[in-house]
Amino acid sequence: MARAFGALRTQSGSSVTALVGPWGSGKTSLIQLAIRECDAEHVEPSWTFVHFNPWLYQDLTSLQIAFLGALQGAVGRGRRGRKIRTAVGELGKRMAPLGSVGSLFGYDFAKPLAAISDLIAGQENPSRDQRELERLLREAKKPVMMVLDDLDRLAPDELLLVFKLVRLVGRLPHVHYLLAYDEKSLLDALSRTGLIGTDDPRRATDYLEKMIQLRLDVPPLRSQQVSSLLNAELDSMSRSLALEMDALGRARFAEAFGDHLLRRLDTPRAIYRYIRQVEAMYWGLHGEVDVADFLVLSWLRTAEPLLYSRIASEKVDLTGAADLMSALRDGSQAPAARTAAWKEIFTASQVAPQHREGVARVVGSLFPRFKSIWNAADKYDGGEESRGRVAHRHYFDRFFAFDVPRDDFSDRTIAEAVESVAVGRENKSVEALIALFRTQPELAITKVASFARDRRDTQGLHLLILWLARQYGRVPDDHSLFSTRDQVEDLCVWLLLRLSPSVTELEPLFSEISELPSGLPLLTRLVGGTKNPPPDLRIEEPTLSDLARDARSLYLRIVAGAFEQARQASVFDTPPDVWSLLRPWLALSADDARNWVASQVARERWSRWDVAARLATSQASVGVDSPVWRLSGLDLKTVDRLVGLDQLVEEIGRERIMSTVPTSVKGATPTAATRRELVVQTLRSHLNTGSL
Known part of the structure; x- marks a missing residue:
């Protein structure tokens, strides 16, 4: 020029x-x-x-x-x-x-x-x-x-x-x-x-x-020039913002860049504008979100603002159903209909036809569920996304608020709290996490599980298990298909298997847990978990067998001690946490469980009828507040193994059983009287048909 x-x-x-x-x-x-x-x-x-x-x-x-x-x-x-x-x-x-x-x-x-x-x-x-x-x-x-x-x-x-x-x-x-x-x-x-x-x-x-x-x-920028200019700007920005990306994150960003962003970031102004957007909006999210996702989403916000705004309102569709009813609703919609709906969204968002498939691939790199929808797949087989990613339901809102929302919890605080617990240190971050367990237990356990599983060092895992056991007793049972308590149990099992302690290390751990509120049901879950380790943990033999044997032995000793302490209580006055151990005890050591129940019957503290009555099961609707419990049935095989059906019929009296008015109490509110009546009705059916 x-x-x-x-x-x-x-x-x-x-x-x-x-x-x-x-x-x-x-x-x-x-x-x-x-x-x-x-x-x-x-x-x-x-x-x-x-x-x-x-x-x-x-x-x-x-x-x-x-x-x-x-x-x-x-x-x-x-x-x-x-x-x-x-x-x-x-x-x-x-x-x-x-x-x-x-x-x-x-x-x-x-x-x-x-x-x-x-x-x-x-x-x-x-x-x-x-x-x-x-x-x-x-x-x-x-x-x-x-x-x-x-x-x-x-x-x-x-x-x-x-x-x-x-x-x-x-x-x-x-x-x-x-x-x-x-x-x-x-x-x-x-x-x-x-x-x-x-x-x-x-x-x-x-x-x-x-x-x-x-x-x-003005000659168009060649691909190599675009890459060089963008890399130089990204390097400069990374230093100023202290950005950190692991190898997987760099690979994901490189794939999105090479697949579509390279074609759209084709002028210096487009590149500089994009970089300035990232620099201006990242400060509130440092260390709180996946950097690669933020870089890609920032491009989408800059290049396709209408689609970006629509994505912000489609959290459930893009991250997974928020509740059971949403899951049932989304599952009933035909794949082709969901694909058509998203194509209409692209049209309404003024995505140019020549860019539509490329933009869809970019969105799919951020949201695997969207990729499944766009391709009209019958179902999404992937699990929940990893920590920090925009497709994770607990992180989605951060990317659009450019900060950690008030009802969220900082990852940096969680990380500090987990490490503090692992070394036995109390501080404000631990106090904040305990408060989160009281107000948002599902969010708390999800965050803790993510950071706890990422710890490379096994030192302090027993302290994490004990700390989680204390929170377990404070978490309300929401009676959902996979409750917060279930998540705490799963994490404790995972940590125990990762720790794989010797019997001398396991004994004080089990002992402390057994003394905590709701500690006995948690121990039951821990022992069961040693038999079926999760697929993401590989534990070599004989380590696993030794751990399962030691856990079973210690558990049976604790179970026997718990029932011994409750010996003076009647069947219906036996604490629920203790009573919940009866079935596992029967499964792991049938003779010991039968003998102990027989001794209670012999001393006339318990009756077989009451034992059978309390073994009656009840159920409630899933996922509702204040669920109403109803009697649902009685497993006579379990009753037979524990107290013997013949002895039970003899205790109640065959004539009494057969002469009772045949009015079903299934669905009734569980009380001592309705439970006993259910036993009689179930026995009458057994005597009439001869089947269990």
């Missing part, structure tokens, strides 16, 4: 050069570089560069006056400057609207009305004024370059006026023009003027060709 300017510098005529490139391609930056290059050459006659941005003016009058004013300032320099400025001023007076003449060209409206009439009458011929101006400029031999940027932003009538001014007024000796614009936008604006019209699309192109003597095209 600077070389082209050098060739124009010695020409006595006027010229119009076009710098053509799409929005954001760097036209303004290239102009600035070319001007600096020309200034550095120190060649006479040197250029005078004057910038004129027609987009800054609100109406046609202001635009016309400003153009003439810029022209006056550009050519009115040097030793002949005063004469040239006067000549331009005289020309401007005769061209500009009367109401604007005075302020810009020095006309005093305090003059008598006759003087104004003389001006209107035009005592001087405008052509003569222009010839005089041309003579002065030709003698001055001072090259001037007027730079007109952002032409593609003008309204059609404004654009046409600028072109008329350049073509008819501004073509003066040694005065050159550089017009910078996006060709597609400019042609569109020209076609909407009365001069060009829309009948023949070629007319706008022909009009430009008559205007422009030299065309300079």
